[in-house]
Amino acid sequence: MRDQAEQTEATEFLPDAGLLAAACGLLLIVKVWLAARLDLHSDEIFYWLASTMPAPAYSDLPFVTALLAGLGSALDPGNPLATRALFLAGGSCLPAVVYWVSLPFTGRGDALQAAFLSICIPLGGFLGLLAVPDVPMLLCGLIGLGFLDRALRTDSIGHWLGAGAFMALGLCTHYRFILFPAAAILYLLLHRRGIWRNGGFRLAAGIAALGLLPILWANLPGDMGSAGFYFIERHPWQFNMEGLLQVPTQALLVTPPLYALLLGSAWLMFRKHTHRRRDTHVNLLLWFALPHLLVYALLAPWSDANSTTEHWPLPGYFPLLVFAPEALRRTHAWLARRLMGAALATAAIPAIGFAGALLALAGIGSQSWQTQLRPFVGAGVLSEKMAGWGAFAEHTGQLLREDFAGQPVTVTDNYYTAAQLQYADVAAGAYTLDMDKAVRDGRFRQFELWGRTGDFVRRRPDEPMLFITEDSALNVGQKRELMSRACALADTLEQIDQLSLFGGDKRFGFYRGRVSAEIGAPAASPCPYPPQAWIDQPAPGAILSETIAVSGWAYNEDLGVDRVLLLLDGAVVAETEYGLPRPDVVEAGDFRTDPNQPKLGFRAEIDATAFASGRRELSIRIIDSRGFATDYGRREVLLTKP
Numbered sequence: 001m002r003d004q005a006e007q008t009e010a011t012e013f014l015p016d017a018g019l020l021a022a023a024c025g026l027l028l029i030v031k032v033w034l035a036a037r038l039d040l041h042s043d044e045i046f047y048w049l050a051s052t053m054p055a056p057a058y059s060d061l062p063f064v065t066a067l068l069a070g071l072g073s074a075l076d077p078g079n080p081l082a083t084r085a086l087f088l089a090g091g092s093c094l095p096a097v098v099y100w101v102s103l104p105f106t107g108r109g110d111a112l113q114a115a116f117l118s119i120c121i122p123l124g125g126f127l128g129l130l131a132v133p134d135v136p137m138l139l140c141g142l143i144g145l146g147f148l149d150r151a152l153r154t155d156s157i158g159h160w161l162g163a164g165a166f167m168a169l170g171l172c173t174h175y176r177f178i179l180f181p182a183a184a185i186l187y188l189l190l191h192r193r194g195i196w197r198n199g200g201f202r203l204a205a206g207i208a209a210l211g212l213l214p215i216l217w218a219n220l221p222g223d224m225g226s227a228g229f230y231f232i233e234r235h236p237w238q239f240n241m242e243g244l245l246q247v248p249t250q251a252l253l254v255t256p257p258l259y260a261l262l263l264g265s266a267w268l269m270f271r272k273h274t275h276r277r278r279d280t281h282v283n284l285l286l287w288f289a290l291p292h293l294l295v296y297a298l299l300a301p302w303s304d305a306n307s308t309t310e311h312w313p314l315p316g317y318f319p320l321l322v323f324a325p326e327a328l329r330r331t332h333a334w335l336a337r338r339l340m341g342a343a344l345a346t347a348a349i350p351a352i353g354f355a356g357a358l359l360a361l362a363g364i365g366s367q368s369w370q371t372q373l374r375p376f377v378g379a380g381v382l383s384e385k386m387a388g389w390g391a392f393a394e395h396t397g398q399l400l401r402e403d404f405a406g407q408p409v410t411v412t413d414n415y416y417t418a419a420q421l422q423y424a425d426v427a428a429g430a431y432t433l434d435m436d437k438a439v440r441d442g443r444f445r446q447f448e449l450w451g452r453t454g455d456f457v458r459r460r461p462d463e464p465m466l467f468i469t470e471d472s473a474l475n476v477g478q479k480r481e482l483m484s485r486a487c488a489l490a491d492t493l494e495q496i497d498q499l500s501l502f503g504g505d506k507r508f509g510f511y512r513g514r515v516s517a518e519i520g521a522p523a524a525s526p527c528p529y530p531p532q533a534w535i536d537q538p539a540p541g542a543i544l545s546e547t548i549a550v551s552g553w554a555y556n557e558d559l560g561v562d563r564v565l566l567l568l569d570g571a572v573v574a575e576t577e578y579g580l581p582r583p584d585v586v587e588a589g590d591f592r593t594d595p596n597q598p599k600l601g602f603r604a605e606i607d608a609t610a611f612a613s614g615r616r617e618l619s620i621r622i623i624d625s626r627g628f629a630t631d632y633g634r635r636e637v638l639l640t641k642p
Helices: 002-037 042-051 064-075 085-102 108-118 122-126 134-154 157-171 175-191 193-197 199-222 225-233 241-254 256-275 281-302 319-336 342-377 389-403 415-423 444-450 476-489 583-589
Strands: 409-412 464-469 490-501 506-515 532-537 547-555 561-568 571-575 577-580 601-607 614-624 629-639
Touching (some): 002 085, 002 108, 064 085, 108 319, 157 175, 157 199, 175 199, 175 281, 199 225, 476 506, 532 629, 547 583, 547 614
Antiparallel strands (some): 464 506, 614 629
């Protein structure tokens, strides 16, 4: 009978194993393909940059993520696939880890189905594509959970060592990992009070505590500034109604059927614990799952929406997978009493989740098909955060060779642009004037420690300088403030080139100058400030039938405007009459440094009947006195036949 039972279990095991292998193989192929095509995201490029300057911890994270990115890059420097290689491997191991964690609680069949369900959570199936902390953090948390459960069952010194080691590694990965050891401590306090006298536990606790050393190394010299920023400063701590959408958003991201199944699994686990009070191992799973779901849901209304991101609760779903197969069977039994197609409806739950994982991969992968997809989706729809950096680095390298006799001081407007140049081996040791995203991400302090902020540019007096701005990431006010800081560093600064990618969705400006020879020297003059303008008419949404009449004003501090062109759907259709008196604009805006003031106005009239009827995009193109163009004032108008 035992042989027959084992044979039956094996017969059920093999088809499930084949399906799991096929699904994991498909995901891995897609992720490897995309990892090779997509440029590094701003977070990834920062972790890679950190890996080039090894330390126990950095301004926002301990060392593990940077270490993994650096080890991968060592296989093939400058290759995004290599940088992501260890994260891809870790993400591919997650189903096996879920299977291993599940075995003490269920049979092999349910453990295998739990492993399969782990890739049906869309963000779970997505893990590994990006070189970010989520993969090592989740792996360490789940493996630590598995070792802790086995240690409590067997009191094996090996399992205690494993639990302590992976808890320590997790603490060396991210501040958010603190929820794992906190959950373990609370569980032990409530359910295993005598464990504190156990030598194996004390050994594991001592090893786990070593994971705090990198965090202390980074925080104690700086008055806990890194941890303070992460837990306090980056959040407004004021109630925001939008935070109440965190739970519905999670349900959509997990897919509503699978989210409901996981909640059902949590309820099933709770019932098992209450019915078997002596078996507290099931409760261990709940203690590891629920804090990740509840803490972020409760804090979401008071925290920064840009910081409490969608993937943070993800570790809370994986312990619930252990009993998700049983919850799925109960769901099928419940549906079978009410629906004809119960089997199909039950199978749809993981199928929809797996489709969601593929859809998430397709969504981020769409960035690598900018040229092919733009005609169908239109301009400004696709993200370009992970696209175009190769072309940018190549263009910058060519500019350095052609316009500079030697290697100039390279300065950028944001930290990830500087890192991208170093990743492409174009400009080692680039500086950044980033006081926006770097501060918001908690990384400005790290660039100060590395000596790569604007203050350190002054230590290179009288050297040639290349200054680069990512114009598509800046509004006019931000660009003006940035140019003021750049001009304060230089004796001279002039624009020498522009780069426009993906129909203008990703744009860069390149400026040549010379670092001021003395601190406090006068700022570069003229300073290449961005032009500003306003279209008085037509108003957005205007209906035009016979004549397209356009009027407004444009100015450019220090440099002046040479011409203003009229564009329709991005194509030049006329040159406006520029230089009309607008003393009202000069007085209202105090525009005194434009050499054309007060003659800042423009106007044009063109025959609307020369163009096809329909909705069209109207804008202007400002050409400054040195010949550089800036498009401005996009608005939709409706052309109709008279």
